[in-house]
Amino acid sequence: MDFRFSLEEENFRQEVAVFLEKEGPKEWQKKKVSFFDMSGQENWIAIHREMSQKLGAKGWLSLHWPKEYGGQGLSPFYRLILREELAKYHCPGYHSLSVDFVAPAILLKGSDELKKRFLPGIASGEVMWCEGLSEPGHGSDLAAIESFAKQDGESYVVNGQKIWTTYAHFADWMFLLARTDRQAQPNYRGLTFFLVDMHTPGITVNPIINMAGHYDFNEVFFDDVRIPKENIVDSINRGWYVAMALLDFERTSDLGYAIAGTLLNDIVECARERDILDAQNQIRMAELVVECEVARLTHYHVTWMQAQGKGTTYEAAACKLLGFESIQHVAEFGLKVFKQFGLLSDKSSLAPLYGRISSCYLRSFGHSMEAGTSEIDRDVIAQRGLGLPRLR
Ligand SMILES: Cc1cc2nc3c(=O)[nH]c(=O)nc-3n(C[C@H](O)[C@H](O)[C@H](O)COP(=O)(O)OP(=O)(O)OC[C@H]3O[C@@H](n4cnc5c(N)ncnc54)[C@H](O)[C@@H]3O)c2cc1C
Numbered sequence: 001m002d003f004r005f006s007l008e009e010e011n012f013r014q015e016v017a018v019f020l021e022k023e024g025p026k027e028w029q030k031k032k033v034s035f036f037d038m039s040g041q042e043n044w045i046a047i048h049r050e051m052s053q054k055l056g057a058k059g060w061l062s063l064h065w066p067k068e069y070g071g072q073g074l075s076p077f078y079r080l081i082l083r084e085e086l087a088k089y090h091c092p093g094y095h096s097l098s099v100d101f102v103a104p105a106i107l108l109k110g111s112d113e114l115k116k117r118f119l120p121g122i123a124s125g126e127v128m129w130c131e132g133l134s135e136p137g138h139g140s141d142l143a144a145i146e147s148f149a150k151q152d153g154e155s156y157v158v159n160g161q162k163i164w165t166t167y168a169h170f171a172d173w174m175f176l177l178a179r180t181d182r183q184a185q186p187n188y189r190g191l192t193f194f195l196v197d198m199h200t201p202g203i204t205v206n207p208i209i210n211m212a213g214h215y216d217f218n219e220v221f222f223d224d225v226r227i228p229k230e231n232i233v234d235s236i237n238r239g240w241y242v243a244m245a246l247l248d249f250e251r252t253s254d255l256g257y258a259i260a261g262t263l264l265n266d267i268v269e270c271a272r273e274r275d276i277l278d279a280q281n282q283i284r285m286a287e288l289v290v291e292c293e294v295a296r297l298t299h300y301h302v303t304w305m306q307a308q309g310k311g312t313t314y315e316a317a318a319c320k321l322l323g324f325e326s327i328q329h330v331a332e333f334g335l336k337v338f339k340q341f342g343l344l345s346d347k348s349s350l351a352p353l354y355g356r357i358s359s360c361y362l363r364s365f366g367h368s369m370e371a372g373t374s375e376i377d378r379d380v381i382a383q384r385g386l387g388l389p390r391l392r
Pocket of ligand 1: 131135138141164166371374376
C-alpha cells in the first residue's frame with residue numbers, strides 16, 4: 001500500500017493549480033465563494049460555461065476516458081486531483097452531470113454511434129446535460145416512475161413530468177428515464193434510458209427556488225415530446241441497468257470532503273482574524289478535520305476501485321454519505337462559530353465570508369437528498385455491504 005501520489009500526478013496537480021489561479025474567476029477567488037454559493041446569481045451560468053470550455057480545451061474533462069473516444073486514458077485519480085484543486089481555487093466549470101454522470105453511462109452502455117455523437121461535446125465542455133430521473137412521488141422509489149414513452153414509428157413520444165431537475169434551465173441535453181412498458185414485472189424492467197435534446201418542442205421548464213434563494217433546479221413537463229429511437233442508451237426496457245450504473249458514478253462525482261475541507265479552512269482563517277475561536281470550537285474543529293479525512297480516504301479507496309475496473313455499490317454510497325454529510329456538519333459549525341453574524345447574507349457588510357456561512361448552511365440540507373438520500377445510502381451499505389435485509 002502506497003499512500004503517495006506518483007510524481008506525474010503531483011506534477012499534474014501543480015499544473016492545474018497554476019492554471020486555475022490564473023484562469024479562475026477572480027471575483028470568486030477573492031471572495032472565496034463556491035459554485036454552490038453563486039448559483040442563481042448574475043453571470044453565474046456564463047462564468048460556469050466559460051470555465052467549462054477552458055477545462056475542456058486543456059483536455060481535463062476527459063482525462064480518464066479511453067483514448068479512442070478522445071480521452072487521455074489516465075487513471076481516475078487525475079480527475080480526483082483536478083476536482084480537489086477546483087474546490088481549493090473556488091472554480092466552477094466542472095459540469096458533473098455531463099462529465100461524471102452521463103459520459104460514464106454512455107461509455108459503459110452506449111453504442112459506438114452514441115459515443116461518437118455525444119462524447120466530444122462533453123469533453124470540450126461545450127454541451128451541458130441535466131438529469132431527468134425523479135418525479136413527484138418517485139424519488140427514492142425510482143423504479144415506479146410514470147412518465148411514459150410510446151413507440152410511434154422510428155420515434156418514441158414522451159408524456160409526463162420530472163422534478164428537481166438541476167440546471168434544466170440551461171442544459172442542452174437531458175438523460176431521461178421513462179417507462180416503456182406498464183405491464184413489466186418487476187416494474188424496473190419496463191424502463192428505458194433516452195438522450196433528449198432540450199430544444200425539442202413540447203418540453204416546458206419551470207423554476208424551483210431552493211431555501212437558500214438559489215435557482216438550481218426545476219420541474220420539467222413533457223407534452224408529446226418526440227425522441228428518435230437511436231437516442232436510446234443500451235436497449236428498450238434496459239434503462240434501469242443504465243441508471244444504476246450511472247448512480248454509482250454520480251455518488252462518487254462531487255468530492256464532498258474537498259468542498260467541506262475548503263469551507264472549514266476558510267471558516268478557521270476568518271475566525272482567527274476576528275479572534276473568536278474558543279476551546280469548544282477548537283475541539284469541534286479537530287473532530288471535523290478527522291471527519292473530512294475519513295471521507296477523503298473513503299473517496300480515495302473508491303477511486304482506486306474504479307481505477308482497477310472494480311464495481312462499486314455500497315462503497316459509492318459510503319463515499320457520498322460521508323462526503324456530503326461532512327459539508328453539512330462543517331456548515332453547521334460555521335453557524336456556531338460566527339453566531340448571529342453567520343446568519344447574515346452577502347447583502348450585509350458584517351457577514352463573514354461574504355454570506356457564505358448562511359448560504360452553505362441552507363444549501364447543505366439538499367446534500368443529504370441529492371443523488372439518493374442518506375437513508376437510502378445507509379440501506380445500500382446495510383444490504384450490499386453487510387448482507388442485511390431491506391429497511392422497508
Ligand atoms: C439539491 C438536489 C438536486 C437534485 N437534482 C436532481 C436532478 O438533477 N435530477 C433528478 O432526477 N433528481 C434530482 N434530485 C432529486 C433527488 O434524487 C430526490 O430528492 C431523492 O432521490 C429523494 O427522493 P424524494 O425527494 O422523492 O424523497 P422520497 O423518496 O419521497 O423520500 C422522503 C423521505 O423518506 C425516506 N425514504 C424513502 N424511501 C426510503 C426507504 N426505502 N428506506 C428508508 N428511508 C426512505 C427518504 O430518505 C427521505 O428522507 C435532486 C435533489 C436535491 C435535493
